[in-house]
Amino acid sequence: MVAAAQGRETAARRRVQTALAVAAALALFSVLWEVYKVVGGTIDDRWSDVLPVRPDDLTMPHVWEIAGSFIDPVQRGSSEILAVSLLKAAGFTLIEAGLGFLIGTIVGLGLAVVMLRSSWLDRALVPWINISQTVPLIALAPIVVTWGRTTFLGDTVSVALIAAYLTFFPVAVNGLAGLKSPAPEALELMRSYAAGWSKTLFALRLPAARPYLFPAFKLAATLSVVGAIVGEISAGIRGGLGRVILDYAGRYTTGPEKLYAAVIAAALLGLFVFGMANLAEARVLRGEKQES
Amino acid sequence: MTADTTSVAAGYTVPRRFGAVAPAVIAGVVLLALWELGVRAFGIREFVLPRPSSIGQALVDNWSTSEGVSTVSLRQAGWNTTVIAVSGLVVGVSLGVALALLASRYVRVGRTLTPFAVAANATPIVALAPIFNAWFGITSALSNQAVVVVVVFFPVFLNTARGLLEVEPSQIELMRSYGASDLSVLRQVRIPNAIPFFLTSLRLAAPLSVIAAIVAEYFGGPQDRLGPVITQNASFARYAEAWAAIVVASVVGLALFALAVGFERVAMPWRRPVDGQ
Amino acid sequence: MLTPVPAISIQGVGKTFNPDSDGRIVALDGIDLDVDAQEFVSLIGPSGCGKSTLLRLIADLVTPTAGIVEVFGKPAHQARLDRDYGMVFQSAGLFSWRKVARNIELPLELMGWSKADREARSAEMLELVQLPEFGNHYPWQLSGGMQQRVAIARALSFKPRLLLMDEPFGALDEMTREHMQNELLELVAEVGTTVVFVTHSVSEATFLSDRVVVLSPRPGRIQEIIDVPLGDHRTEETREDEAYFKCATEVREALRRVGASS
Numbered sequence: 001m002v003a004a005a006q007g008r009e010t011a012a013r014r015r016v017q018t019a020l021a022v023a024a025a026l027a028l029f030s031v032l033w034e035v036y037k038v039v040g041g042t043i044d045d046r047w048s049d050v051l052p053v054r055p056d057d058l059t060m061p062h063v064w065e066i067a068g069s070f071i072d073p074v075q076r077g078s079s080e081i082l083a084v085s086l087l088k089a090a091g092f093t094l095i096e097a098g099l100g101f102l103i104g105t106i107v108g109l110g111l112a113v114v115m116l117r118s119s120w121l122d123r124a125l126v127p128w129i130n131i132s133q134t135v136p137l138i139a140l141a142p143i144v145v146t147w148g149r150t151t152f153l154g155d156t157v158s159v160a161l162i163a164a165y166l167t168f169f170p171v172a173v174n175g176l177a178g179l180k181s182p183a184p185e186a187l188e189l190m191r192s193y194a195a196g197w198s199k200t201l202f203a204l205r206l207p208a209a210r211p212y213l214f215p216a217f218k219l220a221a222t223l224s225v226v227g228a229i230v231g232e233i234s235a236g237i238r239g240g241l242g243r244v245i246l247d248y249a250g251r252y253t254t255g256p257e258k259l260y261a262a263v264i265a266a267a268l269l270g271l272f273v274f275g276m277a278n279l280a281e282a283r284v285l286r287g288e289k290q291e292s
Numbered sequence: 293m294t295a296d297t298t299s300v301a302a303g304y305t306v307p308r309r310f311g312a313v314a315p316a317v318i319a320g321v322v323l324l325a326l327w328e329l330g331v332r333a334f335g336i337r338e339f340v341l342p343r344p345s346s347i348g349q350a351l352v353d354n355w356s357t358s359e360g361v362s363t364v365s366l367r368q369a370g371w372n373t374t375v376i377a378v379s380g381l382v383v384g385v386s387l388g389v390a391l392a393l394l395a396s397r398y399v400r401v402g403r404t405l406t407p408f409a410v411a412a413n414a415t416p417i418v419a420l421a422p423i424f425n426a427w428f429g430i431t432s433a434l435s436n437q438a439v440v441v442v443v444v445f446f447p448v449f450l451n452t453a454r455g456l457l458e459v460e461p462s463q464i465e466l467m468r469s470y471g472a473s474d475l476s477v478l479r480q481v482r483i484p485n486a487i488p489f490f491l492t493s494l495r496l497a498a499p500l501s502v503i504a505a506i507v508a509e510y511f512g513g514p515q516d517r518l519g520p521v522i523t524q525n526a527s528f529a530r531y532a533e534a535w536a537a538i539v540v541a542s543v544v545g546l547a548l549f550a551l552a553v554g555f556e557r558v559a560m561p562w563r564r565p566v567d568g569q
Numbered sequence: 570m571l572t573p574v575p576a577i578s579i580q581g582v583g584k585t586f587n588p589d590s591d592g593r594i595v596a597l598d599g600i601d602l603d604v605d606a607q608e609f610v611s612l613i614g615p616s617g618c619g620k621s622t623l624l625r626l627i628a629d630l631v632t633p634t635a636g637i638v639e640v641f642g643k644p645a646h647q648a649r650l651d652r653d654y655g656m657v658f659q660s661a662g663l664f665s666w667r668k669v670a671r672n673i674e675l676p677l678e679l680m681g682w683s684k685a686d687r688e689a690r691s692a693e694m695l696e697l698v699q700l701p702e703f704g705n706h707y708p709w710q711l712s713g714g715m716q717q718r719v720a721i722a723r724a725l726s727f728k729p730r731l732l733l734m735d736e737p738f739g740a741l742d743e744m745t746r747e748h749m750q751n752e753l754l755e756l757v758a759e760v761g762t763t764v765v766f767v768t769h770s771v772s773e774a775t776f777l778s779d780r781v782v783v784l785s786p787r788p789g790r791i792q793e794i795i796d797v798p799l800g801d802h803r804t805e806e807t808r809e810d811e812a813y814f815k816c817a818t819e820v821r822e823a824l825r826r827v828g829a830s831s
Binding site for chain 2: 059
């Protein structure tokens with residue numbers, strides 16, 4: 001149909017526009033970075049206190065140095081370039097984050113269903129669920145990992161649990177709101193069909209909850225990456241991006257651009273996961289226009 | 293639903309009557325009791341989950357002087373971290389609101405920048421901590437404060453901007469029909485509309501500031517803060533002390549959350565808060 | 570002589586909400602009503618008169634505090650479990666995540682019908698409401714009137730003998746409304762269902778029904794039941810008949826007597 005083809009056309013055009021906008025933003029940022037370094041370099045000696053950040057090459061490597069580090073070898077004499085090494089570390093972190101996301105989603109949805117079923121449990125648990133997010137469980141990462149090592153669960157699962165802790169909250173909260181969202185008439189309709197509680201849950205409440213769940217999934221996806229990285233750092237786990245960032249921070253003086261590269265890699269991982277969640281939403285909700 | 297993923301609010305209103313609070317209190321007591329009994333009954337090794345009583349003891353012992361591994365008392369460490377968290381929170385919130393107001397004034401700029409803000413919010417901002425350490429010096433408080441500012445800024449900006457911009461067109465048309473200026477529209481329509489969104493993001497930002505401060509502390513720096521107290525005690529197997537520090541951190545986070553909720557009560561006594569998305 | 574069992578038998582029915590508290594509301598009081606098979610009965614009355622509540626009592630979505638409701642000779646509760654009726658609300662209430670055909674199939678799914686049977690029946694129903702090419706569309710792609718037609722198709726998909734309708738055309742514009750009324754009459758004649766129809770509109774009640782039940786303001790009691798002997802084949806022309814106007818006037822006057830404001 002013509003309308004669909006036109007729709008695809010505008011979508012493609014929008015993608016190009018987005019890509020151009022991103023490229024423009026990156027270019028602008030790079031220009032500002034270098035300009036700051038140049039300008040700052042001239043006034044630095046006399047008014048060094050004015051500048052918030054010193055513009056020397058150690059504190060602020062040149063943009064091209066940072067970009068170049070991606071294709072430099074990871075270490076002197078290594079055949080692997082930094083980009084590949086970062087990619088592997090990102091993959092490692094991604095697995096932990098993904099597992100955490102899965103666990104968090106299951107727990108979150110489970111909690112939402114339980115609280116739906118029993119309003120007593122709803123009132124009993126909501127405050128504790130809220131409070132759980134003020135406890136920096138992330139701080140417990142070393143303990144969680146140590147415990148994990150005494151059981152059959154490995155380090156990966158331990159970090160995944162930390163990620164899950166951050167994930168379950170938005171899923172539970174939004175999930176409950178979504179499960180409660182159907183209009184009274186929809187519920188009456190199901191009763192008129194003599195449909196029981198579980199049939200109503202699967203045929204009505206869960207599908208109706210999706211517009212509430214997807215924003216939560218997007219948030220949870222990014223949180224799971226944060227949880228995985230910080231979990232790795234505080235537990236001292238090797239192999240993931242967290243450790244890489246920590247290492248390069250420690251060896252900053254010998255290669256500042258590597259730290260920047262690692263942080264950029266972490267940012268890209270977060271964006272990747274966020275993008276995947278957006279794609280999933282588009283795919284699942286394809287065709288159904290959702291009323292906000 | 294818009295693609296805003298910055299804040300997911302609990303829709304949680306502080307209950308007024310005891311009857312409404314009772315289930316939560318009961319649940320809390322039950323959980324505590326289970327915890328205490330479970331550790332004793334199953335002989336769970338102390339490092340997994342010290343008994344609440346052990347933690348309480350460590351809290352008391354370490355409050356004014358340190359008995360544990362670190363040289364700083366819990367009170368002092370708690371204070372230092374709180375200062376960083378709160379100062380970062382204040383700056384981050386102010387910046388968020390200021391830029392949101394700007395975005396509502398220069399709408400096209402605002403609309404082009406918002407997707408970037410959404411994207412930035414999706415990145416693990418705490419990973420910037422080592423870079424800020426390099427910029428501002430690892431010993432300064434500024435590097436950690438900067439992390440808190442950035443973490444807090446995005447949800448506040450995105451939610452407030454949304455509240456300022458997503459106004460009923462009919463309300464704007466009404467104001468225009470009165471010949472109202474842009475500033476008037478802002479004051480009379482946009483800001484009242486934005487208040488619930490802002491307050492929702494404040495509720496989120498408050499505990500987030502504490503967590504961001506502690507996580508930033510993991511990347512190195514002075515040891516007289518809560519983050520290092522937790523990790524040092526944990527690495528020397530002094531788990532009760534580590535948990536005690538976590539309790540302090542949680543209490544601070546809760547206090548800030550309660551402040552944010554209280555602020556909501558004062559600012560909008562007539563309405564329930566809106567769920568941010 | 571055998572008197573046939575009425576389709577619906579309401580005896581001495583009352584409904585009080587929150588009987589033990591300050592918020593006590595007597596919605597209905599002393600309702601006696603019989604509806605014969607294949608009859609079309611409208612419930613009309615001022616806001617708050619309990620007509621929607623009465624409909625829900627028949628549907629067993631609300632239980633009476635006094636009296637008995639029987640549907641096809643069994644208690645209303647059993648009739649609901651046996652799925653003896655279909656229900657249509659003012660908002661079409663289609664599930665936005667299901668395509669039109671799958672919306673019609675919803676009750677059939679819940680009843681455990683096989684995929685093939687379901688699809689055959691939903692195709693049949695789409696023909697019946699004259700929307701045969703829309704099975705693969707999503708509800709948002711249909712107009713309000715079309716969505717209501719789908720809701721009616723869904724209500725009739727398992728061919729119940731009774732149709733309960735709560736102001737189904739209330740949200741539609743006048744032209745669409747009249748069109749839908751014509752279609753409804755044709756449909757009902759074809760399928761042979763009994764209908765209980767709640768409405769605000771005098772013209773709608775008169776045009777559609779064999780009898781119009783006028784309810785008083787809260788507590789709702791049956792004020793009057795007005796016969797509408799306009800025959801079984803009502804069309805556009807019927808709306809301009811003398812007889813139609815006479816009946817509509819009767820209904821309107823009954824409403825005025827009951828104290829219906831506006």
